[in-house]
Amino acid sequence: MANQDHELAITVVREICGLLRKVVPWLAICFLGWCAVLIFREFAGRLTVAQVDVLVRFFAKADSPAYPWGLTIIAMVYGYLQRRERRRKTQNLQDRIVLLERQIDPNRTSSQLERDGSTREEDRL
Secondary structure (H helix, E strand, C coil): CHHHHHHHHHHHHHHHHHHHHHHHHHHHHHHHHHHHHHHHHHHCCCCCHHHHHHHHHHHHCCCCCHHHHHHHHHHHHHHHHHHHHHHHHHHHHHHHHHHHHHHHCCCCCCCCCCCCCCCCHHHCC
16 A cells, blocks of 8 residues: 555656646746836836947947857757757657667667657656
Protein backbone atom coordinates (compact mmCIF):
# COMPACT_ATOMS: atom_id res chain seq x y z
CA MET A 1 0.00 0.00 0.00
CA ALA A 2 2.83 2.40 0.82
CA ASN A 3 4.45 1.65 -2.56
CA GLN A 4 1.23 2.63 -4.35
CA ASP A 5 1.06 5.89 -2.36
CA HIS A 6 4.68 6.58 -3.25
CA GLU A 7 4.03 5.96 -6.96
CA LEU A 8 0.92 8.15 -6.82
CA ALA A 9 2.89 10.98 -5.21
CA ILE A 10 5.60 10.69 -7.88
CA THR A 11 2.97 10.75 -10.64
CA VAL A 12 1.24 13.80 -9.14
CA VAL A 13 4.55 15.68 -8.80
CA ARG A 14 5.54 14.74 -12.37
CA GLU A 15 2.21 15.98 -13.75
CA ILE A 16 2.37 19.23 -11.78
CA CYS A 17 5.94 19.86 -12.96
CA GLY A 18 4.93 19.12 -16.54
CA LEU A 19 2.04 21.56 -16.26
CA LEU A 20 4.29 24.24 -14.76
CA ARG A 21 6.86 23.69 -17.51
CA LYS A 22 4.20 24.41 -20.11
CA VAL A 23 2.36 27.24 -18.32
CA VAL A 24 5.16 29.34 -16.78
CA PRO A 25 6.69 30.54 -20.10
CA TRP A 26 3.26 31.69 -21.31
CA LEU A 27 2.60 33.44 -18.01
CA ALA A 28 5.94 35.21 -18.29
CA ILE A 29 5.14 36.34 -21.85
CA CYS A 30 1.72 37.59 -20.74
CA PHE A 31 3.27 39.42 -17.78
CA LEU A 32 5.86 41.12 -19.99
CA GLY A 33 3.13 42.07 -22.46
CA TRP A 34 1.04 43.56 -19.65
CA CYS A 35 4.09 45.52 -18.44
CA ALA A 36 4.55 46.89 -21.97
CA VAL A 37 0.87 47.92 -22.02
CA LEU A 38 1.29 49.75 -18.72
CA ILE A 39 4.41 51.53 -20.03
CA PHE A 40 2.60 52.68 -23.17
CA ARG A 41 -0.37 53.86 -21.08
CA GLU A 42 1.95 55.99 -18.98
CA PHE A 43 3.59 57.53 -22.03
CA ALA A 44 0.33 58.09 -23.90
CA GLY A 45 0.00 61.81 -24.63
CA ARG A 46 3.06 62.72 -22.56
CA LEU A 47 5.93 61.90 -24.90
CA THR A 48 7.38 65.02 -26.49
CA VAL A 49 9.96 65.42 -29.24
CA ALA A 50 12.62 66.25 -26.65
CA GLN A 51 11.92 63.04 -24.77
CA VAL A 52 12.04 61.02 -27.99
CA ASP A 53 15.42 62.60 -28.71
CA VAL A 54 16.65 61.51 -25.27
CA LEU A 55 15.50 57.94 -25.98
CA VAL A 56 17.23 57.93 -29.37
CA ARG A 57 20.45 59.19 -27.80
CA PHE A 58 20.16 56.54 -25.06
CA PHE A 59 20.05 53.77 -27.64
CA ALA A 60 22.72 55.39 -29.82
CA LYS A 61 25.41 55.41 -27.11
CA ALA A 62 28.12 52.79 -27.46
CA ASP A 63 27.91 51.85 -23.78
CA SER A 64 24.11 51.67 -23.84
CA PRO A 65 22.49 48.55 -22.33
CA ALA A 66 20.42 48.24 -25.50
CA TYR A 67 23.27 46.54 -27.35
CA PRO A 68 23.89 43.66 -24.92
CA TRP A 69 20.16 43.09 -24.52
CA GLY A 70 19.64 43.17 -28.28
CA LEU A 71 22.51 40.73 -28.78
CA THR A 72 21.06 38.47 -26.08
CA ILE A 73 17.65 38.42 -27.72
CA ILE A 74 19.17 37.75 -31.14
CA ALA A 75 21.26 34.89 -29.70
CA MET A 76 18.21 33.36 -28.00
CA VAL A 77 16.16 33.50 -31.19
CA TYR A 78 19.06 32.01 -33.16
CA GLY A 79 19.43 29.18 -30.62
CA TYR A 80 15.71 28.44 -30.71
CA LEU A 81 15.67 28.33 -34.52
CA GLN A 82 18.74 26.05 -34.58
CA ARG A 83 17.16 23.68 -32.07
CA ARG A 84 13.93 23.57 -34.06
CA GLU A 85 15.85 22.87 -37.29
CA ARG A 86 17.92 20.12 -35.64
CA ARG A 87 14.78 18.41 -34.33
CA ARG A 88 13.08 18.68 -37.73
CA LYS A 89 16.11 17.16 -39.44
CA THR A 90 16.32 14.35 -36.88
CA GLN A 91 12.64 13.60 -37.37
CA ASN A 92 13.09 13.45 -41.15
CA LEU A 93 16.10 11.10 -40.84
CA GLN A 94 14.69 8.93 -38.04
CA ASP A 95 13.73 5.96 -40.25
CA ARG A 96 17.19 5.90 -41.82
CA ILE A 97 18.89 6.17 -38.43
CA VAL A 98 16.93 3.17 -37.13
CA LEU A 99 17.74 1.15 -40.26
CA LEU A 100 21.46 1.88 -40.01
CA GLU A 101 21.52 1.10 -36.27
CA ARG A 102 19.86 -2.26 -36.94
CA GLN A 103 22.47 -3.05 -39.60
CA ILE A 104 25.22 -2.46 -37.06
CA ASP A 105 23.53 -4.36 -34.22
CA PRO A 106 20.35 -6.36 -35.03
CA ASN A 107 19.76 -7.06 -31.30
CA ARG A 108 19.74 -3.39 -30.41
CA THR A 109 16.71 -2.26 -28.43
CA SER A 110 15.10 1.11 -28.91
CA SER A 111 15.62 3.93 -26.43
CA GLN A 112 12.03 4.95 -27.27
CA LEU A 113 12.98 8.60 -27.73
CA GLU A 114 10.51 10.82 -29.52
CA ARG A 115 10.83 10.87 -33.32
CA ASP A 116 12.49 14.30 -33.15
CA GLY A 117 15.11 13.01 -30.70
CA SER A 118 13.66 14.70 -27.61
CA THR A 119 13.23 12.94 -24.28
CA ARG A 120 10.12 10.86 -23.67
CA GLU A 121 7.41 12.45 -21.54
CA GLU A 122 7.79 9.67 -18.92
CA ASP A 123 11.51 10.37 -18.52
CA ARG A 124 11.22 14.10 -17.95
CA LEU A 125 11.47 15.41 -14.40
